Amino acid sequence: MxxxxxxxxxxxxxxxxxxxxxxxxxxxxxxxxxxxxTASPSSSIASSIDIPRGDHGGQSGASSGVADGAVPDGVTVFDNGVPAVAKLDPALLGALRRAATDAKDGGVEFVVNSGWRSPKYQEELLREAVSKYGSEKAAARWVAIADKSLHVSGDAVDIGPSGAAAWLSKHGAKYGLCQIYGNEPWHYELRPEAIDDGCPPKYADPTKDPRMRR
Known part of the structure; x- marks a missing residue:
């Protein structure tokens, strides 16, 4: 053995x-x-930018719904049934749609993360920002009061994902679409003069914008 x-x-x-x-x-x-x-680029960016999600991603803890300007996932500039899109200034919306049509030829799609908002929704987002940052002064870098907000007036739109915002940063001026704030690369407004003269210099953040002063 x-x-x-x-x-x-x-x-x-x-x-x-x-x-x-x-x-x-x-x-x-x-x-x-x-x-x-393979994670979504937009979700990575959202987690790395320290701002209220409701101000750029259309999602927050606010109780207001779609009727007040909250934006469901995947809404584009062509979705007339969503108030956040339909209640934008017609000239701004027209410029966005022209740009989006051209961008699509290059495989870029514009998603509306936030557009028109009701005063109620804007105030909810502001309260969230104050809670997050500890003061109205700090929150003002990201969320305006309702009577100053360009979202409430329908004159501003937050565009995603990052590739679409980058496309607008490069090509937006020829449609009159300009990034206004250095700290918000997704925030665009209509500047018709930019078609001939280019976009104006950006403000560092909304607190430097004279329109936001009380």
Whole structure:
């Protein structure tokens, strides 16, 4: 009888178990890396920019609904049934649609993250921002009071995803569409003179904009 043979069985089983655990661990790491690399660019940007989500992503803890200007996911500048789009200034909306039509030829789609808002919705977003940043002064860098907001008047739109905002940054002037604030690359307003003269210099943030002063 060979007494050495059974003694080798246990080490082989242990090695097999170790290899199995390592294989499972490596597979989990690979899956996690693939998921991270394919994650939505807009969601990555949203989590890295420290601003109220309701002001640029159309989503927040506010109680106001679509009728007050909240925007469901995936709304484009052509969605007439959504008040946030339909109640934009007609000239602004027309320029957006012309730009969006041309951008689509290059595979770029404009998504409206926020457009027209009711005064009620604007005040809710402002309260959220004050709670988040600790003061009205700090919140004012991101959310205007209702009677000063260009969203309430229908004269401003927040465009996503990042590729669409980048397209507008490069091509928007020829449609009269300009980024107004340095800290909000998604916020666009109509400046018809930009078609001939280019967009004006950007304000660092809304607190530097004379229109926002009380």
């Amino acid at each position: 060979n007494y050495g043979e059974p003694a080798q069985t246990a080490p082989r089983r242990i090695r097999s178990a170790i290899f199995a655990v390592l294989a499972v661990g490596c597979a989990a790491i690979i899956v996690a890396l693939i998921h991270q690399s």
